[in-house]
Amino acid sequence: MAEHSTVGSPFRAELFPSGQEHYRVLYRRQLLRLLLTYLAPMLVVIIYFGFQNHWLEQESRRLHLTAIAEHQANTLNLFLRERVVNLRNLIHSPAFLDSQSSNLMAVFLEDLVRVSDTFVDIGCFSEEGVQIAYAGPYPSLEHRDYGSEDWFQSLKSKADDFIITDIYLGFRQRPHFTIAVRRSVANRQYILRATLDPERIYAYIRSLEGDGEVFLSIVNTVGAYQLVTPHIGTLLERSSIVPPTEPRMGTQEIDLEGEAIFYAYTWLRMADWALIVQSAREGPYDLLSGSNLYLALVTTPLVLLITLAAFNRASKLVELQREADRTQAQLEHASKLASVGELAAGIAHEINNPLAVINEEAGLIKDLMNPEFGEPTPPQKLIPYLNTIEESVLRCRDITHKLLAFVRKTNIELRPIQVEAVIDEVVDGLLAHELAVSNIHIHKRYSPAPLEISTDPNQLQQVMLNLLNNAVDALEGRPGTITIRTERGRKRVRISVTDTGKGMSEEQIGKIFLPFYTTKEVGKGTGLGLSVSYGIIKGLGGEIEVESRKGVGSTFTIILPAETLV
Amino acid sequence: MAEQIKLLIVDDEVRFLDSIAHRLELRDFDVTKASSGTEAIKAAEGGGFDLALLDLKMPGMNGQEVLQILKRQHQFLEVIILTGHGSFDSAVECTKLGAFSYLSKPYELEKLLEVLKQAYEVRLKKKFLSDQQRIAQIEAISAQADPQTLVTQIRKQMAEKPTLLSILRELRKLDDERK
Structure with missing residues (x-):
């Protein structure tokens, strides 16, 4: 039983794990699109042939009825003429x-x-x-x-x-x-x-009706039945059908209490009578009759097949998209690690400093306990040194924590954030020491009111780190200034990073967003930072703009929607 | 060691600076501390340092600039780089600029003491060779000049380089032994 309950919907369970609502939406959209693309032309063809068949059938019925009416009118004319001649002969x-x-x-x-x-x-x-x-x-x-x-x-x-x-x-x-x-x-x-006796004529006419496909009747000029089958009326009763006197023969369609009645008529030459032939099988046009039934039989399996194929294809497309997203996520993570790699030297050095302090203090304590250097120092006097060791350990821990927090793979999560706070975490957290010892001055020109937008802080941080790393590298070890600006527009916010570094040529600007393109020395850059940043910002519904002048510096601007929608 | 080695330590990390100074003082060094490049150059102005321990990455003037200035101003000062930001490139660079050695933090005390000893010996040797050259110069002059000129020459050299005095003393000692 347990087996069964899991088998129930393995497909859906696999296709849409919880928290992946957007794949479900994507699936529905794809399915709809495919069904429309595949089925719409087919439906048009089916409808076209359906109407074509309907028209043909109507036309043939019209011809059939007209032929009967004409033929039988001739017969009746002949019959009446004979009767007139009989009398004439006598008189x-x-x-x-x-x-x-x-x-x-x-x-x-x-x-x-x-x-x-x-x-x-x-x-x-x-x-x-x-x-x-x-x-x-x-x-x-x-x-x-x-x-x-x-x-x-x-x-x-x-x-x-x-x-x-x-x-x-x-x-x-x-x-x-x-x-x-x-x-x-x-x-x-x-x-x-x-x-x-009209009964005789009626008997004759009824013999013509044969298999009951048509009803025949005769009406006079005011529409009273002269001859009629009991199926449609009684003798001398007013018929609902009054054929026009001109032309003398033809077909008509009348609406009788919502029911379309189609008939053919011919006025007799011998008497003021009209012969009316109407189809016995009246009623609304049946879409599933005759050729249409055949059409339906042929197209139904086709439609089913196409629908199945559309379902199949939609789930495949979603799977591909998911795969692409996974790859993109992996690439982003790889690039994140790479940008951390670029930071690694700085961070290792930053850890070296507290380590050197610890080393120093430990050595000093040993020295102070060493009788070789005179009277051993009383233990309370060592406490300041031990405190310094502890502080240095905490400093190391802070550095590694920041690094790990950045590298840790987190799910994309859109939530309201304050842009400046996210930037500060990168500038004052990850990069602070690197910037200080490189004599790079960070100039923050933030918007007077903090920018609050809904976006993924982790990804934004990754992009900011990339841009700042690039800005630092552009300075090539010389002292310089990096300006970070934030501005709010009506619908979008702008975050820009400007350096006073070496700048780029037109040709370089054209290539910087390509994966694996780097202007840095071999071994320094992976060429992934900007291409991944570009992908991330696009994914968040924004854009990255670049301005650069050789020898003057570069400005990278991130433009994000003020309200990022899912 | 009869004479205390005079050592200048430059590092922006004050706690590190204090501790290393303390430890080296315990090992009989005459230590002066400087927590930035400018402070170090100022402290060295009067001369008299045998050796300097220099950090590279510092806010303001960085280690390499300090190294260049110190080497330019003090011919026989041996500078040892002690940095947390060690790299092969910067080691090569510093050696080119005349650093005696390049150590990275955290360091081993034994190694540092060894390097300091070597540096001090090298400094003495260089100074000695330099003095020998001067003596050779004086000898060359004395071979042809009258005693009065010779004395003037020696006085001049001694005014330029007080260490020459000690060398002369040594020379006199040798001369006495020969007699």
Whole structure:
């Protein structure tokens, strides 16, 4: 069990040890960047093809519906024309001129039904609109006056010799439509009218709907269903679809209570009817259908693969960064040791002095105890010498402590510090003796209000030591002055170190921040000090500037943000 | 040692200066202390020091400058450098400038005493050789000059260099023995 709990998140544990929040941030940023770079183009392509597919599918559906509408309208036109021709044949037959009796009508009806079983009945009308003869299932309709009916009025005034009515219930309360033809005989007009059962046409149309892919319906000019499948409406009900009368055929998309309905229509030539074909599979466009499903199947593994690769790459990048940081830290430490090395001579000498005092006092005490040099001195008289020894030991300890405190590897730690205090620790602590015996005067021109910034004091100290070491070396053993200035700007603080040393040429200035470049004698400088200082100051969000004139001296200026952010 | 060796010690570290002076006084040296270069040069002005122990790194005038001045002003003064900042380069430099020896702090007393003894002998020898040269000069003059001129010459030399007197004494002693 214990094994398991550690196995739980070894990756994260290793990648982000506590206190390394910035690596986590770096990881997230890298991951986001990689995912964006890899996936964005892919997503664009997917979306493009998705819409392309959608458009193609819509287009093909449009074509499909239009084709059906056109074809079926032709068929219907043909059907109606045939029915009109049937009636015309009868009205123009010689028998019709002889008599317009109900018997003849019965014969006619028989003929018609033989041709098409959609015919229900047939009647003959006088010029005034009275049905003078009738054959069919409703004999009571004989002698009825239809003079004021719309169809009758229309037919009389129409140029065409026929009319096909809309479907209506009429006297018989059954949906039907009629075809009437007219003929003039000796200045008298006769009208032959047959009633047709739309159910028959509907049966025919339903056979076209076949596998239920499309719905067909017929509406009149005001949008009432003339023929309709029960899936979308009932007969004579007002359809939500009213196709435009111009152009005579086309496709339309209407928004019906938030649902997009797409249909193709064709106005018939024979009647004021429009054939409407709409797709049975309506509803919102399905992104995961057809080609898009295929697209999704292909791209999903790709997206997953890329995402995985991005995760992998991001953690590798973070690992590399960490490695680089480690190397940088090692380099900084090495350079720190090197700058201490440059100090070493001075420090060894500084220790030599108290050691010499100790040696001297010890020897003197021995001498004073030695009978050879007369009466032995009483022990209390030796106490001042012993005190001096103790003081000298403490002096040695101070020196080694300062040195160790500087060399000790510490983690980067940003905290509020006072810049002047940090500088003083270097000047008055590590370098004091070296400066005194070299007759170098330190001139501190600090800003009136101490500079308080948030930065890493250890690193700042390292940089200051480097700059001061360089300033001392630039004086080449001659007495001189090193001026340390601190100033506060609006957003940044400036710390400058100016020496009165040998100065540098333009060419030298160009190279001083390169690693292993040194102007010092062989064995004196490592060439790491400034390059590492530069790295440190960059890392703290600042800059180093140099000004130098050959033979006059150099000024190095550290510029740091007044508030260093993590 | 019949005569006390007159020694000037120069060091800015006062406690060290006091102790080493004390120890060498116990060993019969006639010690004068100076805690800076200028003090040392002033103390040496009257002459009479046989040897000087000189620190190198001091605030103000440094050891090398002091060494140069002392050697220029006092022909037979032997200077021994005793420094905490010893280095090969500075040792070579000081030797070129005429230092008799170069010791680093902390030192061994036996070694220091040995060096002081050698330096004193060298000083005596140099002085003796220098006096011999003068005698040779006088002899050369006396070979051709009348006694009166010779006496004037010797007087002149003696005024210049009082030590010549002791050499003359020695010479007279030798002369007596020969007779």
